[in-house]
Amino acid sequence: MPSHPASDFWQHVTLPRWLAAHSASAYFSTAHCVPALSGGARRIVTIHDLGPYRFPGMNPWKFDLFLKTNFRLCATVADAIVADSQAMADEIESILGVPRSRIHLALLGVHPRFRRLNPDELSRILASRPEIADLPKGFILSVGEFNPRKNYHRLVAAYAGLKTTVPLVLAGPTGQARASAEQRADALGIRERLRFLGYLDDDGLLALYNLAGCFIFPTVYEGFGLPVLEAMACGTPVLCARTSSIPEVAGEVALMFDPTSEQAIAEALRRFLFEPELADRLARLGPTQAANFTWQKTAARTAEIIESCL
Known part of the structure; x- marks a missing residue:
């Protein structure tokens, strides 16, 4: 303050x-x-x-x-x-x-609460969270506060160029960049393919990571990058920016891209969508990478x- x-x-x-x-x-x-x-x-x-x-x-x-x-x-x-x-x-x-x-x-x-959930655990969380339960499984997820350095405006533009019906879900506390992301989605004609969720508690995040087909972190600047590890711990394939601290956190267990290039972000998403063996490998190796980082x-x-x- x-x-x-x-x-x-x-x-x-x-x-x-x-x-x-x-x-x-x-x-x-x-x-x-x-x-x-x-x-x-x-x-x-x-x-x-x-x-x-x-x-x-x-x-x-x-x-x-x-x-x-x-x-x-x-x-x-x-x-x-x-x-x-x-x-x-x-x-x-x-x-x-x-x-x-x-x-x-x-x-x-990364807190041990972030893990792969069994069906009963996931159902219990979703029972009180209809905004998550209504999402189609396998969506593209990004988590973080809506501020300019999270780079959502480029992510939205990159996603717009993909011919896919897989929705993009953006979750996090509302900030100054949310309005611009929504406006850009409207201008690109993809608003119906995007879901904007607000702040979620740890159980809500845990459910999102477990339901997502992949997690993408397009940030242009971080001091560490906890969401990368949280997603990996849940067995969710991670696509993330090659910038600041993120390579230290992700190691060799993520598909990295240049966050300043909409084309590079789109190519990473395209590889996730059309190379299932890549997604399977990242999902399999993620929990082991996350286990290297404990409180x-x-x-x-x-x-x-x-x-x-x-």
Whole structure:
């Protein structure tokens, strides 16, 4: 949230006093905020991405200013900065000027709830979610907030060129890019082939992944890319952008494409639709790739980083 006098006072005055009063050895922040004064504690912070630098203007200017101010403070005073991916570690070094010796890598994990469901489990979830139950099985799925960097406008245009009746389902919190995606679908005459779903809880997402024929992630920028692993864990073939952190997450178990090219996105979709052996291979290998990323590993690595600062 944007800077506020009360929260600033807590972060930069109350928190350091508390750390000093309790002789804290370390303070770990999970998201880009650290106190300017240490209170005698080592300060460790995670920076998930540097979106305001890569996509200026995507957020309200006050929010971008708040984020950039906190990023710069982290770069100046943090004893260690944790990155979710090597791609983000590189950006923290190049954009914020943080020495490599202060940047540490802790990959994220996928929750074990994301898995292949048996028919009874799937039926129980769908019983209370008619908006999902009504979808034809085997649709093309994309999940994420509707903001410009998710690249839905190119996905919609690429999909429009395909001669297919397989619907495209876009699910995620409504954002500034949804209206433009809907308008583009209307202009291209494919509105009836698209389904727009809003925010879904974990069970809703789990059902979607299990019902989808494939999952496509056309993002142009990510700090990690959890939806890729969630889909893989459910045995859903993944098509994803070859950009930022995504190759680290997907490994060799996804069909990758250039997210800036509508033609490349369309070709990836075409291969999924007309090369069933490719889809079968990706579905088979996905759960094994996802199993490499666990929150237990993330926690253990984070603990190592904190201990190394003491």
